[in-house]
Amino acid sequence: MNNKEAANVLQMVRKASPLVHNITNVVVTNFTANGLLALGASPVMAYAQEEVADMAKIAGALVLNIGTLNQTEVEAMVIAGKAANEAGVPVIFDPVGAGATLYRTETARNIVRDVAVSAVRGNAAEIANVIGETWEIKGVDAGEGSGDVVALAKKAAKQLKTVVVITGKDDVATDGETTYIIHNGHPLLTKVTGTGCLLTSVIGAFAAVERDVLKAAAAALVSYGVAAEIAAEIAGEQGPGSFQIAFLDALSRVGAEEISQYGRIEQGE
Numbered sequence: 001m002n003n004k005e006a007a008n009v010l011q012m013v014r015k016a017s018p019l020v021h022n023i024t025n026v027v028v029t030n031f032t033a034n035g036l037l038a039l040g041a042s043p044v045m046a047y048a049q050e051e052v053a054d055m056a057k058i059a060g061a062l063v064l065n066i067g068t069l070n071q072t073e074v075e076a077m078v079i080a081g082k083a084a085n086e087a088g089v090p091v092i093f094d095p096v097g098a099g100a101t102l103y104r105t106e107t108a109r110n111i112v113r114d115v116a117v118s119a120v121r122g123n124a125a126e127i128a129n130v131i132g133e134t135w136e137i138k139g140v141d142a143g144e145g146s147g148d149v150v151a152l153a154k155k156a157a158k159q160l161k162t163v164v165v166i167t168g169k170d171d172v173a174t175d176g177e178t179t180y181i182i183h184n185g186h187p188l189l190t191k192v193t194g195t196g197c198l199l200t201s202v203i204g205a206f207a208a209v210e211r212d213v214l215k216a217a218a219a220a221l222v223s224y225g226v227a228a229e230i231a232a233e234i235a236g237e238q239g240p241g242s243f244q245i246a247f248l249d250a251l252s253r254v255g256a257e258e259i260s261q262y263g264r265i266e267q268g269e
């Protein structure tokens, strides 16, 4: 995966405008829908157990996010996930807050047991907790020590038999064999709620058009990180509110030119 290939996958998203079915949290719902629209995908949020199987089957990707989970919604996620599996629709999982409470940790583990997920995206602490590893957050920036993060991502990918994406200062995407490290993004992303959650849904949009989920994830990460850098350039001085708006604009504008100029994809060990 290089910048050119990444830009090609982004172009495919814009051309196909895939339907991305999200069962996500109440904090990020609107931002996620607007972010997917800006990018060029077609978002839908559908949660009722009566309809999630039908929606998941017609979607290009299903995104499950446990940010504000409750038991009814978790049951809907499993129904949707199994329907997506039957229909060959990729499922992307965001284990928000795994490790923070026993309920989140157990739910995250149950979802990866009951649903065949194509990719899991979280920060290092969340991914560690899904696979039962302890993880010390070193300093304020969980992205510090990316060597450890790569090892954690590979271990998780092998254990869960799926693509694993760990985000932070640098982002790592791996299937356990091939690893990409993406050096894009901006610290202001951590000052806007749900940028991780939107990224998980963006990976869904890319996985809907690129069957190689690892390539899809790497392309999503570089596109997203470059968009953040463009937004910070335009509105970073103003603060997180202006940055959030500029970021939505940048998601709609980022293309081959910007990715070739700013994209920093490294093939890892």
Ligand SMILES: Nc1ncnc2c1ncn2[C@@H]1O[C@H](COP(=O)(O)OP(=O)(O)OP(=O)(O)O)[C@@H](O)[C@H]1O
Pocket (backbone or CB within 6 Å): 096, 122, 123, 141, 143, 167, 168, 169, 170, 171, 184, 185, 186, 187, 188, 189, 190, 192, 193, 194, 195, 196, 197, 198, 199, 224, 225
């Ligand atoms: N220090 C940093 N510098 C640059 N980019 C960063 C930094 N920290 C995180 N990011 C970027 O922010 C985005 C969200 O990643 P993060 O790891 O913060 O997700 P998260 O913890 O799940 O966030 P949330 O819970 O708010 O959705 C990613 O695109 C990531 O690359």
Ligand SMILES: Cc1ncsc1CCO
Pocket (backbone or CB within 6 Å): 025, 027, 028, 067, 068, 096, 193, 194, 197
């Ligand atoms: C703040 C917050 N609380 C639960 S989910 C969420 C959004 C970031 O995932």
Ligand SMILES: [Mg+2]
Pocket (backbone or CB within 6 Å): 096, 097, 122, 123, 196, 197
């Ligand atoms: Mg998160």
